[in-house]
Amino acid sequence: MNTILPFSPRFEDLFEVSEVAILVCDLNRLVTHWNPFAERIYGWSPAEAIGQSLDELIYLEPASLQQAYAQVLESGQWSGPLSPVAMRGGFLSVESQWKLLADASGQAQAILICDTDVTERKKLEGQVLRSQRVESIGTLAGGVVHDLNNILTPIHLSVRLLKERASNHEDLEVLETIEACTQRGAELVQQILSFGRGADGHKMDVQLVEVVRAVQKIVQDTFPKNVHFTMTSPEESWDVVGDFTQLHQVLMNLCINARDAMTSGGKLSVDVGHIVLDEHDASMMGPTVPGPHVVLTVTDTGSGINPADFARIYERFFSTKPASSGLGLATVQAIVKGHGGFITVQSALNCGTTFKIFLPARPRAAGILPEAVIDELPRGQGELVLVVDDEAPIRAICRKTLETFGYEVITANDGIEAVTLFAIRGSEIAVVITDIMMPDMDGHALIHALRRLDPGVKVIAMSGFNPRGATSSAVDKWLAKPYNTATLLTTVRQVIDAPGRTRETAT
The missing domain is CATH 3.30.565.10 (Histidine kinase-like ATPase, C-terminal domain)
Structure with a gap:
């Protein structure tokens, strides 16, 4: 049933005091009434607006306007958002309500339109949505960073081994390019994480x-x-x-x-x-x-x-x-x-x-130059190292690197296997290097289990996330993936040589 409101001069009083833009147009969509608040939000005075077509004055989206017009003629009312809506010097977003007006005989005569400016509200809603997307990016960044760092770590370590074997200058140049690009990739990955999490950085x-x-x-x-x-x-x-x-x-x-x-x-x-x-x-x-x-x-x-x-x-x-x-x-x-x-x-x-x-x-200071970088990397003396990581390429290249520089290595692909190996050979193991994010038993659970078996065991934790600033009494050192050969060897040597708690295997 059509909803038709009687048109009355009493509406003029509402026009003057309303805090909503109120306008009336005839059935040809020509403006016949324009209240002060309409002038306030749209910028045109009644003298400028009356007699103008709504299509050309404010409602610039033909499809939305035609839909509203057709529905109000059919059912007597329509409501919904309209955007963009023209104002003097810019555009607005409005929530609009339309009602069909009738004369004393019930004949449709005009359309009453009430517009509420929601431009600022829409902007705030957009900012909230973008903020939520930024938070989602942060969550996504963490997972992406972990995966990318697991990919970059074997490349970092492999380059060093290949440089040790390179026999000519051209091969060294190629490897140095790969090394530089890998390092830049690692920096970009860290930048993603810093942005996503708002990290302070190093x-x-x-x-x-x-x-x-x-x-x-x-x-x-x-x-x-x-x-x-x-x-x-x-x-x-x-x-x-x-x-x-x-x-x-x-x-x-x-x-x-x-x-x-x-x-x-x-x-x-x-x-x-x-x-x-x-x-x-x-x-x-x-x-x-x-x-x-x-x-x-x-x-x-x-x-x-x-x-x-x-x-x-x-x-x-x-x-x-x-x-x-x-x-x-x-x-x-x-x-x-x-x-x-x-x-x-x-x-x-x-x-x-x-x-x-x-x-x-x-x-x-004048005359002081940066200390020269010494390319002599620390070597092992046959110490046994347990490497734990669920990524096979990382286990393999880490083992190869450590063995090349004088260590013995055993590996485990998860925490459960690592606990089993440690229960058998714990007294021989000089240090455990373990990833933190692993299925079944993660690095934290593994470290806790190892401490129960031997409170004095030395542990290096590695993570594809940013461990800078991470502290834990159960961890001797943190390794941020991707790490290079120098970082790995220096960290292992420092932890092994550092004084530690008395080793005693739990029974």
């Missing part, structure tokens, strides 16, 4: 020049050829205490933004410089600590940033690019702040953009 002395060179190779290999990359730096660059992978992510994000701003090509310049900030400079420019800083400057000749967007560029999920997640600059700012630094930006439409990142630095 900080050490980093030269930003090395970060820039790593990004330069990616830019020159993958960016359009009409984007010309240049780099300048001082002869002696100061160190910053930071996470190489996170700083790499900062620069990579800024370079990607620069590339996207130069749709027809242009110049991308990255400069590394030094500055010493006094207390006044630090308080005015920061917040940061006074003293020496490394300045990373990224300049492009692209389209620039719209002044209206300046205040929002660091907001999570804000982006002017349709396919963007809106997390790039938010991540940049978070990492820079996490390193005790700050970031500035200058931009003008069609004149390019310059980002400057200031990071507290540690100048190198």
